[in-house]
Amino acid sequence: MGGYTLIENASLVSRNTLRVDARAKLLAEIRDAARLPELLDFPAVREGRLLVLGEGSNLLFTGDFDGTVLAMHTRGVHVEQDGDVARIAVAAGERWDDFVRWTLGQGYAGLENLILIPGTVGAAPIQNIGAYGTEVAEFIESVEAWDTREGRVATLGRAACAFGYRDSVFKREPGRYIVTAVRFALPRTHELKLDYAGIREELARMGVDRPAPFHVAEAVVHLRTRKLPDPAVIGNAGSFFKNPLVDAATGEALRRAHPELVAWPGADGRWKLSAAWLIEAAGFKGLREGDAGISNRHALVLVNHGHASGPQLWALARRVIDGVIAMFGVRLEPEPVVIGTD
Structure with missing residues (x-):
């Protein structure tokens, strides 16, 4: 079928970077965006739920998807x-x-x-x-x-x-x-952003004193490679938790109670807290329950060590959320979309 392909009862295990073994009632792979209205008018698509999927690097399936997963394969x-x-x-x-x-x-x-x-x-x-x-x-x-x-x-x-x-x-x-x-x-030219998470230190380590954009990119690649597990090696969706935003009074109170807290005051008066610091301080970094775990390299990363199911991964994520609330009174929110929960 020109422009798109339809597959029934399709496996999604290779289409999400957490490697959750979920299935879709219908998988539609679209290669021509101009055919999208026609595809969406198919009764099986029109009458059911729809989920648009890229590389599946920002979602967690907690069950099968009883609808159409639309995979964008357009190029240009x-x-x-x-x-x-x-x-x-x-x-x-x-x-x-x-x-x-x-x-x-x-x-x-x-x-x-x-x-x-x-x-x-x-x-x-x-x-x-x-x-x-x-x-x-x-x-x-x-x-x-x-x-x-x-x-x-x-x-x-x-x-x-x-x-x-x-x-x-x-x-x-x-x-x-x-x-x-x-x-x-x-x-062509843009003020480089170097004052975050070790970029200047990495550039110095590289021996670069007059960085260009490609030098910054190389430094970021080094930092990410050291800190974050590779989805090709172990299932993960990158940072699973957002850095929480709190009002100034809450941020200041937390800093008084925990002087080592990593946080950044924002222009709007709110504070952005390091979710990684909160999770590690609460004792969850490196935790493993069956094949579900929190990376021992970076506390923000939820990992699938092998055959963890979506519900098992989500249960561990909820345990982390509850633990951080209990210790700091701050609620973490997942960064990926969680499919299958209320």
């Missing part, structure tokens, strides 16, 4: 040069890390701190992915999506995307938008 990168800024339209199915590396090879700046994040380009605005002091929202000009409510293609500018910390309109209105392409505005 189109560049328009506007002085020193490149406006780049990228198909949702392109791999994020491949795109970042391509931009660096072309001499564009901005995305270097976001290298080695798993997933697709289409997933990036949904989560407003961020790492090492950079959020992707800063470089997104617009997002093209199929609006399932209106039954039309919609182009949302940056303001309409309503980006927040690991948040966007796409996340707040789940099921409404299917991202088909993202348009970036990337400069």
